[in-house]
Amino acid sequence: MGSASATATALKVAFIGPPMSGKSTAARLLAGRLDDADVVSASAPLVQVEQVMLAVAGLNTVDVDREVRRSIKRLIRSAFDELGLDIVREVFCRELAEAKAGVIINDDARAALLPVLRSFAFKIVWVERGGAVTAVGPEGSQHDHTIDKAEADFVIANTGSLSDLETEVTRVQRSLGL
Missing domain, CATH: 1.10.30 (DNA Binding (I), subunit A)
Known part of the structure; x- marks a missing residue:
């Protein structure tokens, strides 16, 4: 895209969830499918x-x-x-x-950055492994407040199978119109 307004017009996607849930893998899978994507790390x-x-x-x-x-x-x-x-x-x-890419992906934002993600119009993808966790951010942790999966635009249930995760990322990718 290259213009000064690229960030304003780019589609932005943040993968959020508990540690080891597959956020980074899902982000890499999505980025690898797109010609014009950057992963921006918090x-x-x-x-x-x-x-x-x-x-x-x-x-x-x-x-x-x-x-x-x-x-x-x-x-x-x-x-x-x-x-x-x-x-x-x-x-x-x-x-x-x-950032200049048409799609900006984040895979490591914490709860404290949720207002920033929302202000930049990120689509939030909750990634959970095994389906048991519904919120991140126990009191006293590095997460200042919780992110509840109910706040997410999409939910990926990661079974631990790469094939299943690829299927889930494809579903989100289609829902985003990519």
């Missing part, structure tokens, strides 16, 4: 700082346990909060404003 600044920290320690992400990596990201977020910067929201909004 957690990019946290990941970048984490990578620098690990590199200083002579480590990389495969060397470190997932829980330790989550702790590192919480520490980084806390440091930015102490500086009075909502770095995730600020960078995410800047990335969205600069």
